[in-house]
Amino acid sequence: MRRPMAEAGCALVTGAAGGIGSAVARRFIERGLKVGAMILPGQEAPAGLALPAEATDEAQVAEAVARCASELGPPRWVVHAVGITGEGPFVDVALEDWNRIIDINLNSAFLLARAVHPHLKQTRGALALYASTNAINGGNELSGPAYTAAKAGIIGVTRYLAREWAADGVRVNCIAPGPIDTPMLDRLGPERRALLAERAPLGRLGTAEECAAMTDFLCSDAAGHTTGTIANISGGLLLD
Numbered sequence: 001m002r003r004p005m006a007e008a009g010c011a012l013v014t015g016a017a018g019g020i021g022s023a024v025a026r027r028f029i030e031r032g033l034k035v036g037a038m039i040l041p042g043q044e045a046p047a048g049l050a051l052p053a054e055a056t057d058e059a060q061v062a063e064a065v066a067r068c069a070s071e072l073g074p075p076r077w078v079v080h081a082v083g084i085t086g087e088g089p090f091v092d093v094a095l096e097d098w099n100r101i102i103d104i105n106l107n108s109a110f111l112l113a114r115a116v117h118p119h120l121k122q123t124r125g126a127l128a129l130y131a132s133t134n135a136i137n138g139g140n141e142l143s144g145p146a147y148t149a150a151k152a153g154i155i156g157v158t159r160y161l162a163r164e165w166a167a168d169g170v171r172v173n174c175i176a177p178g179p180i181d182t183p184m185l186d187r188l189g190p191e192r193r194a195l196l197a198e199r200a201p202l203g204r205l206g207t208a209e210e211c212a213a214m215t216d217f218l219c220s221d222a223a224g225h226t227t228g229t230i231a232n233i234s235g236g237l238l239l240d
Contacts, residue, residue: 009076009123010034011219012068013048014055014112019182020130021081022046023208027216028077036068036075055082055108065115076125077219078116082108083130083151085184086144098146105150109157117165124169126219131155131176131230133238142188151176155230162228171227173218178234181205201236 011028015021016037025047028035035048038055051068053060068075086093086101109129120127131154132147134140139148158174165172179185179196185205197205214231217223232238
C-alpha cells in the first residue's frame with residue numbers, strides 16, 4: 001500500500017542518538033520527512049542530517065537550528081528528546097549534580113524552543129517536548145529529585161508555550177513516558193527492570209517505537225487541533 005504524501009516541512013529532533021530520539025528520527029524519515037538530527041559531538045546520527053551540538057550551549061543550539069533550516073528548510077516539526085536521569089534521595093544530591101540534570105533536561109528545552117520559534121511561526125508547526133510520568137506522580141529515588149523537578153518544568157513550559165504561541169499558529173505538546181525499554185534503563189539491572197514491567201497494568205515496559213508513534217501523531221496535521229496536551233505513555237502505571 002502506498003504511503004500518503006508527507007506534509008511539507010522538515011523535522012528537527014534533539015537527543016537523536018538516544019533510544020527514543022533515534023526512534024522518532026527514524027519514524028519521521030519513514031513518513032517521508034527530511035530530518036535534522038541534533039546529537040552530541042562525537043555521536044553518530046541514527047538517521048537524517050547530523051547536527052552535532054551541546055544541547056545546553058546557547059550558541060551551538062542556535063547554530064544547529066540555523067544549519068538545519070539552511071540545508072533542509074525551516075523546521076516544521078521539532079522534538080526535544082534530550083535527557084538524563086539522576087538518583088536520590090534528595091538530601092544526598094550534590095548541587096553540582098542537581099544543576100547538571102536541570103541544565104540537560106530543562107534548560108536545553110528552553111534554548112531549543114527559543115531558537116526554533118521563528119521557524120515554527122513561519123511554518124505554523126509544532127513542538128513536542130519529552131517529560132516523564134515522574135513529573136506527575138512525584139518520581140522516586142531511581143531517577144532522583146532533580147530529574148523529577150526538571151520534567152515537571154517541561155510540563156510547565158509546554159502549557160505556557162501552548163498558550164503564548166497559539167496566536168502564532170504554533171502547537172506545543174508534551175509526551176510523558178513511564179518506564180521505556182531503552183538503554184537508559186540498563187542502569188537498573190534485570191530485576192528492577194522486571195519489577196517496573198510488572199507494576200504496569202499492561203504488564204510490560206513501553207517501547208521507543210510507541211513513543212515515536214505518539215510523537216509522530218502530535219507532530220502531524222492529524223493533530224492540528226491538539227495543543228497543550230500531556231500524552232501519558234505508561235501502560236496504565238499512571239492514570240490521569
